Amino acid sequence: MKKYDVFVIGSGMSGMTVANKCASKGLKVGITDELPYGGTCALRGCDPKKVIIGATEVRDFAQRLKGNGIDTVPEVNWEDIMAFKESFVDAMPPKIEKGYKNKDIDTYHTSAKFLSDNTLQVGDEVIEADKFVIATGAKPRVLDFEGGNLALSSTDFLNLKKLPKSLLFIGGGYIAFEFAHIAARAGADVTILHRGEFPLENFDRDIVQHLVDATRKLGIKLVLETEVSKIEKKEDHYVVTGKSNGKETTYKTASVFNSAGRPPAIFDLDLEKAGISFSKKGITVNEYLQSTSNPNIYAAGDSADSRGLPLTPVAVMEGHIVASNIIKGNKKKVNYPPMPSVVFTLPILASVGLTEAEAKSKQIEYQVNYNHAESWFNAKRLNVKEYAYKTIINKENQTILGAHLIGPNAEETINLFAMAIKTKMKINELRTMIFTYPTLSSDIPHML
Known part of the structure; x- marks a missing residue:
């Protein structure tokens, strides 16, 4: 039997954060993942997806400007773009494992199942640890119909x-x-x-x-x-x-x-043997991201039933909180800032804060600014047909409750709205800011 101060199940962004931070403070750490190290985002999600989208963005832009300075619309070469994508993905697992080795983190490449409240079966090894961190992420929903x-x-x-x-x-x-x-x-x-x-x-x-x-x-x-x-x-x-x-x-x-959803990848861990409470949404955790039923267990990222959205930056933030609470004792409560979310289609859809339906359900006095913006200069110069916004303003204190955008650069513009919500910036302060022009961000004052 091997003994660790901390053992992490899952080597995505939250698990990696916990393992590296705990090891840097002198704790004996082990980590396992049945899939290549790096997690969904780096290997099977956001990063490779965004690389592939790059080629389609070029084609889309060329199509919009055809006849307005562009004569030929390029075709997407699938084989080339997949090779380009692999140049990012293939390098990641060995790079991550090398980083673990440099920090004296023991690495395993197999599935795990709990044997008791403080022991785990990892391949042929039985692991005992003071603290376990479940950071297994999510996986595709099982389609339980014929075929x-x-x-x-x-x-x-x-x-x-x-x-x-x-x-x-x-x-x-x-x-x-x-x-x-x-x-x-x-x-x-x-x-x-x-x-x-x-x-x-x-x-x-x-x-x-x-x-x-x-x-x-x-x-x-x-x-x-x-x-x-x-x-x-x-x-x-x-x-x-x-x-x-x-x-x-x-x-x-x-x-x-x-593409019918991604539930947490926790249901093969034999959680019951460790007395770990969970639901279909993930491990039941408290404000310290600690299991409510087994104090030796923490969870972060998509495997935790927390208030955080299933987003990579949220998983990283939760990983830092879990590591801090393991190292120093439970002193850091999870407190989520506004979490911007993006659908990387073309046009891009981006959202942060409350939707109109959520604001209504909270019985907040609010006003809505919702309009099309395809007649604005930025839409015309880019020749986009879908450009719209909805901002939700708190009537009482004139701050932003939510922002919802579709159109060019929405994935970047939404970050400024997230910053304004977090800092409780008054809409008049935003209106009187000087933005570089003509940029998409310079449209913000007109959305308020």
């Missing part, structure tokens, strides 16, 4: 050697929309099937409608209120059956992808 196992994952999409002629995505969240936009701009025929009445349910509905319109204009078939009930493999294609209002419709496609 559900035939659907590929988001990881599979990011590793496609060749882009299929047609793709069907099950689910209407950000993964489906982002990958659908990539595939459509790379020349594929794309369908999204979503069981709800509205896609991207956690974002402001009015702003989402702009993205729905843009998605359909791109040629993507977006089918709502349709529950997938079956996937069948035929000779060279798949047939997907969807039910809507009791009526069945079939869809023929070369490939099917499961």
Whole structure:
């Protein structure tokens, strides 16, 4: 049996943060991951996705300026862009492991299961530790209908050697929309099937409608209120059956992808043997990110049922808090700043703070500024058709409660709104700021 001060399960951003910080303070640390070190964001999510999006951004910009200074719209070369993506991904696991070795962190490459409240089975080893940190992230939801196992994952999409002629995505969240936009701009025929009445349910509905319109204009078939009930493999294609209002419709496609959500990857850890309380949302934790039922356990990132959004910067922040509480005792409570969230489609959708529905449910006196901005100079010079904003203002103290944007540079502009919300900046202070012009940020005063 091996003994550690801290043992971390999962080597994504939160687990990596905990392991490195604890080791730097002289604690004996071990870490395991059944997948390559680096986690979803660096290897199977945001980073490779954003690299691939780069080529589609060039094509989109060229299409918008065709006839206005651009003669030829470039094609997306899938093989080249995947090779470029691999140059980022392949280097990451060995680099991370080397960093662990330099800090005398013991590394394991296998799954883990709890044996008791302070022991863990890691491959052939039994591990005992004073503190365990669960940072296993999330994984694709299991599709429990006939043929559900035939659907590929988001990881599979990011590793496609060749882009299929047609793709069907099950689910209407950000993964489906982002990958659908990539595939459509790379020349594929794309369908999204979503069981709800509205896609991207956690974002402001009015702003989402702009993205729905843009998605359909791109040629993507977006089918709502349709529950997938079956996937069948035929000779060279798949047939997907969807039910809507009791009526069945079939869809023929070369490939099917499961983008129906990502629950926490905690249900194979035998948590009950360690007396760890959990729900379908993750490990039940207190304000110190410590298990409410086993004080030797902490959780961070997507595996914790906390108030943090499933975002990489949030996972890193939670990792720092967990490490601090292990090193110094529970002295640091988790306190979430405004958490901006982005859907990296084209146009880009970005959001921070309260939606209008949330502000209404909290019975706050608020006002809403919602308008299209496609007639503004920035939209015209970029020739974009989808540019809109919704800002929600606290009437009482004239601060920003929420901001929701769709359009160019929204992923950057939203950070300024997040800063204004965090610092409780008055809208008059924002209105009287001098912004560089003509930038997208210079549009902010006109959104208030």
